[in-house]
Amino acid sequence: MNVIFLQGGLGNQMFQYAFYLALKHKHFDVECDISMLLHQKQHNGYELSRLFGIQLNKDCYLFNIVRLYYYCRTHQNNLLCSVILNILRRMNYELVLDTAPSSFFSDIVKTRKNLFLGYWQSEFFFKEIKNDIFHAFTFKIELLSLKTLSVLEDIKRGNSVSVHIRRGDYLLPENLQLYGNICTIEYYQKALTVICERVSQPSFFVFSNDIAWVK
Template structure:
């Protein structure tokens, strides 16, 4: 049996779930382990069943039992310990009765050959869309120049996140990203998604801008849904807007991304082919 640890906010949950979909193709007895999510109070909890209407196939166990199991019966595979992007540890056969995978799998390479299945799984539950987002969805669908732009501040301004992640996508990056985007779309309509709309209005001079500021709490996922309906994208170093851009099925889309994802870590596999990296300075 293979267990995959689930953790993080919606974007990270999606990467882990996509990895699970790939893993169970070769190893049908693979399960998602929600044990740690029961004690995870950041963001909005586990959202995959509600947001995408996915079946409840997840596995959960007592934390004490889990520790005993890991110590006695389990081979633990850490994604971060795989060197040079090696995939061997994820696809090899183990003699252990239980193999436990821990990581975030933030790369299309973990599921590129099952792209259609991933897109089908990540079909938003439209029955839950609120009236404002439903109206904005129709507006975006009719706009041939729609560009999503995601500015994440909030938790990224906290000292524990700032030095590695929060400092990456600041005003210089967005100015560079807008200049690059307008090479591909000379008459953009910007749809702004941010947890700090006032900062955007004050510091970014965006022509023809529409500000989406009503999706809070359990409705937060609807920002990703609206992003995915835009024609082109400016993302930040956030898996939330990564998926907003990736779920746009258009092959001719322009996706502008920061040249660095983290200041202290290299992430060479996080950028899908064709996405445009621009300087953060």
Template sequence: MIVVHLTDGLGNQMFQYALAKALAIQNDTDIIFDMGWYEINKYRGRRLYQLDIFPMNCHKVNEAGKCWDFALKYLHFTRNIFRHKSNSKIRSLLGPTGVSIKEKSPDYDSTVPEVAKDKNVCLTGYWQSEKYFRHIRRELLADFRFLPELEGKNLSVSQQIKNCANPVALHIRRGDYIATDFDVCGLDYYQKAIKYITEKVGDIQLFVFSNDIPWAKENLKTDQEINFVDNNTEENGYEDMRLMSLCRHHIIANSSFSWWGAWMGTAEDKIVVAPKKWMANEESGHEDVVPSEWIKI
């Protein structure tokens, strides 16, 4: 079996699942989700598990009963106790020959498939490189089908995208990125990306997605047609990812969320523009997060 330690928001969960899926196919085995991070953080305003919007039938390790639920909510010191309890459960699932594989760096680790071969495995990390799972793209696209039906404004936007000749998803990530280690992409990046795509395909129709739409409306200026998609909230934010994936071309932020919106795009001639720099505080690293055929600016 492949046990995967899930953490953080939807984009990160998808990366973590994608490697687990690749290893599960390699080993002809099942996937189990370690839900400990979400049990620990659900009362502290952290992001919650979101993969249930996709058709997945994975088992979950969940040690929290009513007593633990009460303790996690009101007693801060129980977090480490709970984590130990969850880890004990995972060790029992892996058995004596199971291995724990922890991510060593942000870049692709070619040893992971071989270390995991024919073993029970527990994965801990972000695994943000398609090199881990590019060979199972067809299977992942089948798994990452959005279950909720499109409706209302999202349905009309999807139809608008389909009726455009060159719809381009443009993602601006601000808000939670301000004053963090992530490098906030500036207007210069977006202007260069728009210029690059228009030089390649001619006039485009921009569909702008952001967690700071007011800033985007005030600052993003271009001669191209702009549509600001501002109807979704954090609860149904996955709809933004779905709409991104319907676009023909993509201008992503340094964000796993728009990364997946672009990766799931199925246009054979798609152009994806990504920022050269992923983190603000590093000169190198994250070299493998952007697929080789995408354009770095």
């Protein structure tokens, strides 16, 4: 049995679920595990059910081993990481983190018994089933609030442009040096200028976890 451990926020969960569908398409015996999202409550927890009606209930008994591995990896305890990997191998599992898309399927197909960990942020992993992905990630109208439906109608009426401004955890000391130097005010100003040059009468819809700062 292959196991994909879902983690992170909505975008990462979508990548990981798309990865799962791609493996199913390749006839892998594979399941998704949402234990990390249920136990750690990262960001908003498991969101694929709330937004897309995707139900994933598997809770793998290997979760605690994987959680310990991540802890050791984060704290650069290479010795314990090696011990955990050896235990998994004795259980006939291999741990596969994010890998280069060009080599992915050739690497995975060799064993077909793995624990898949990572974010899989490339369409390479699922480009063969784009239509299936589009269908899976179509927002369910019945799940949308009246306020959201109203905004949706506004979006449909004009040349709408989505602007995503993420702050929140990007401002934490461990993230600020990297992300704080990427998502700058200058970056957004340049992006808006480019859009205005290419799109006639654009309407900007801003999505952010810090609306006060955006205003």
